Amino acid sequence: MRILVAGGSGVLGSRVVNLLVRAGHQVWATTRRGDREPLIAASGAKPVAMDALVADDVARAVEVSAPDVIIHELTDLAGSDFAGNARLRVEGTANLVAAARAHGVEHMIAQSIAWMYEPGEGPADETVPLARTTDGAPAFPSVEALEEAVLGLRHGIALRYGILYGPGTWYAADGDIYRRAADGEVVATTAWTSFVQVDDAAEATVDALAWPAGVVNVVDDAPAHVEEWGPRLVTLAGGLVRSISARAEGRAASNARARSLGWTPRHPSWRDAWEADSGA
Ligand SMILES: NC(=O)c1ccc[n+]([C@@H]2O[C@H](COP(=O)([O-])OP(=O)(O)OC[C@H]3O[C@@H](n4cnc5c(N)ncnc54)[C@H](OP(=O)(O)O)[C@@H]3O)[C@@H](O)[C@H]2O)c1
Numbered sequence: 636m637r638i639l640v641a642g643g644s645g646v647l648g649s650r651v652v653n654l655l656v657r658a659g660h661q662v663w664a665t666t667r668r669g670d671r672e673p674l675i676a677a678s679g680a681k682p683v684a685m686d687a688l689v690a691d692d693v694a695r696a697v698e699v700s701a702p703d704v705i706i707h708e709l710t711d712l713a714g715s716d717f718a719g720n721a722r723l724r725v726e727g728t729a730n731l732v733a734a735a736r737a738h739g740v741e742h743m744i745a746q747s748i749a750w751m752y753e754p755g756e757g758p759a760d761e762t763v764p765l766a767r768t769t770d771g772a773p774a775f776p777s778v779e780a781l782e783e784a785v786l787g788l789r790h791g792i793a794l795r796y797g798i799l800y801g802p803g804t805w806y807a808a809d810g811d812i813y814r815r816a817a818d819g820e821v822v823a824t825t826a827w828t829s830f831v832q833v834d835d836a837a838e839a840t841v842d843a844l845a846w847p848a849g850v851v852n853v854v855d856d857a858p859a860h861v862e863e864w865g866p867r868l869v870t871l872a873g874g875l876v877r878s879i880s881a882r883a884e885g886r887a888a889s890n891a892r893a894r895s896l897g898w899t900p901r902h903p904s905w906r907d908a909w910e911a912d913s914g915a
Pocket of ligand 1: 641642643644645646647648665666667668671685686687688708709710711712713714723727748796797798799803804805806
């Protein structure tokens, strides 16, 4: 297939690009940064300069690659700029979906999150309603906007990834969350957490080329509360626990649907993976 990976230079996107090239697909990968183009080219994909917030850029990227499928791995979290990331989710996704439609591309796989289910008992499957604030507004409006835009395509798929860990992520030994853990502090996004190892997430994304339209949780088998994983991370990072907290209670997610579609995580439990590595 001809595949355009928007965000193909990122922590997850670059892994997806490598797997796609290895599987024999023709791959285009976007970046805003000239210095990342040689890396993309070395992986066997074609670099495409694109700022997702510039509609003309996005239209040109889709025109040049003429893809059968677009994989959307755009996030902007390197500087922990959550407002910028929300804008990218809303405006970047709108630009991408508009360009896809204009070129007759109806197959898109996009990055979403697994921690936006309403609180409740046990791991949530994809039918569980999404969290609302006390006044009834979406708790994660930009993610809902992203999903709505992508799922409006005939073959739109939203992959609700768990919290990514592994090399290059915030949980790796050189990552922000690990570093704070070394100082004894963990602040989880949601107390109930479903993790997914970053290479497993990339494999699920490639598997999803054959999945039907809809929403799929991509998480490991071992959801856990921050009161369990927080102290483990602190110990792993060589720190002493000072404070473990979470921004919201959240809800664990179930991977039953992804598994039923054929995905098998190589790291079914973060517990074993973190034990095996010096860094998470
Ligand atoms: N589910 C999760 O837990 C989750 C999900 C996402 C991120 N994270 C965490 O956040 C860390 C940092 O991730 P990140 O999202 O900052 O970086 P990243 O993985 O390096 O990159 C995201 C991708 O989006 C692209 N991008 C960003 N803004 C763009 C824009 N306006 N237009 C076009 N492309 C754009 C980047 O391209 P350029 O080459 O142009 O920069 C890059 O390809 C990760 O390591 C991970 O730990 C976690």
